[in-house]
Amino acid sequence: MNLNPVWLNSYPEGVPADIDPTQYSSLVGLLEESFSKYATRSAYSFLGKDITYAQTDRESLAMAAYLQSLGLSTGDRVAIMMPNVPQYPVAVAAILRAGFVVVNVNPLYTARELEHQLKDSGAKAIVIIENFAATLEKCIAQTPVQHVVLASMGDRLGWLKGSLVNYVVRNVKKMVPAFNLPQAVRFNDALSKGRQQAFRKPELSANDIAVLQYTGGTTGVSKGAVLLHRNLIANVLQSEAWNEPVMKRIPAGEQPTSVCALPLYHIFAFTVNMMLSMRSGGKTILIPNPRDLPAVLKELSKHTFHSFPAVNTLFNGLANHPDFNTVNWSNLKVSLGGGMAVTPNVAKLWLEKTGCPICEGYGLSETSPSASCNPTTSTEFTGTIGVPLPGTWMKLLDDEGNEVSAPGMPGEIAIKGPQVMAGYWQRPDETAKVMTTDGYFKSGDVGIMDARGFFKIVDRKKDMILVSGFNVYPNEVEEVASACPGVLECAAIGVPDEKTGEAVKLVVVKKDPALTEAQIMAYCRENMTGYKQPRVIEFRDELPKTPVGKILRRELRNKT
Secondary structure, three states: OOOOOHHHHHOOOOOOOOOOHHHOOOHHHHHHHHHHHOOOOEEEEEOOEEEEHHHHHHHHHHHHHHHHHOOOOOOOEEEEEOOOOOHHHHHHHHHHHOOOEEEEOOOOOOHHHHHHHHHHHOOOEEEEEHHHHHHHHHHHHHOOOOEEEEEOOOOOOOHHHHHHHHHHHHHHOOOOOOOOOOOOEEHHHHHHHHHOOOOOOOOOOOOOEEEEEEEOOOOOOOEEEEEEHHHHHHHHHHHHHHHHHHHOOOOOOOOOEEEEOOOOOOHHHHHHHHHHHHHHOOEEEEOOOOOOHHHHHHHHOOOOOOEEEEOHHHHHHHHOOOOHHHOOOOOOOEEEEOOOOOOHHHHHHHHHHHOOOEEEEEEOHHHOOEEEEOOOOOOOOOOOOEEEOOOOEEEEEOOOOOEOOOOOOOEEEEEEOOOOOOEEOOOHHHHHHHEOOOOOEEEEEEEEEOOOOOEEEEEEOOOOEEEOOEEEOHHHHHHHHHOOOOEEEEEEEEEEEOOOEEEEEEEEEEOOOOOOHHHHHHHHHHHOOHHHOOOEEEEOOOOOEOOOOOEOHHHHHHHO
């Protein structure tokens, strides 16, 4: 290993080559340090209400005591299924402080998807918002979940405002389908009960599991990336060091403030918004529904903010919205693009309109997530994924697993660093497929590196489709769609889409000649969350296959 890699010469002044993740023995140490150090500061802003670090400290401790009172053991998994509401960070801190493991769940999952994740993780409890309780009701009997904590949108907004918000959500917007979960305990009741209980501080180490972050794989079966306390601590410290050259430009006395429009169940927002903000004593503006652009802009018009992690689709949607100029963007110090490729036209427009370039980074659930990033001091968009973060090593591998030596030669991006996962939850076979003997994680993305150590993605080894920063695995789409009555066989591929980067296209061979596109769409809607559903359906008489009968997706892509 070259002890002085070329990319270090591209680091901005003052950014260290490495960080020290041993300064905390667990994520709980990081959280509790911040609760004490920044007690009087606002930690979160939600629908016009600010919630302090001290409040988050008290509530998470009460919830931790409540969860312990249920008889769960250290290391048990607790799922969270909520949008960006203040109960999310409280639940995360509570689960970790109680000695349990966070399982982040996409709240838009269907019952089929939710059942798989709850069973696979072995979650014994779930903190869920009532909007999605009907989904849980459909599958809870088939899962190990014994305890349900039920939140509502207005829980932490005080009695008057909270009641009003809940009334609107339930009765005006009709966002809470009827459900029956007799064992559920309301979030605020759980807090009250927890305040009466004694809290037992567990013994935690940096090598304990903090989070199971579910991701697909080349097989399309959703697997839990095992993220240890030290993995997440490292990535928070790496991100902090990387952002420091521009964040230090925030005027003295002004609280660093970040916009959290990405969902907290996604590892990008979990680490780079919530955990990093906690570490730096920052305030996080929680955006519960980033698809509602007028509401996002209306909320942002009330704040001074400095950091905005987002995906290309959100930058694009906001920059093209007629209300864009109602927001003061002049305090923005860093716009972090991740989750999917940032397109040059969006980067150009964003820079023109805000004066703050989009700084593209790269990472995966398996790397907590950040592995590389463009320098935050960049004044223009580079079209690359930047250079490896402090303490991170990246190399390119050929098909035999040997390192590609010449600059500009493509190879699979492999990553080594303190943020790389311990493996996939209870899947040593899948872990073995992605880890090299010398400790590198094989990403499945094909890249090139230039002479300055900047990496660029040029292809993808696996058949994954990337929709608005979310991984969609063709196998899963095909498995669901092929069970639709009237489908003989099908293949899913990604096609370019102006809004989402890529969209799912399904090529179908009919068993029943009367089968329609609408029937397939409806079936997929019932069984898959929105971003996985096919946007385009094409009927064919047959699918291209290898001599042994394997469907050639690449051939379908080439014909598209």
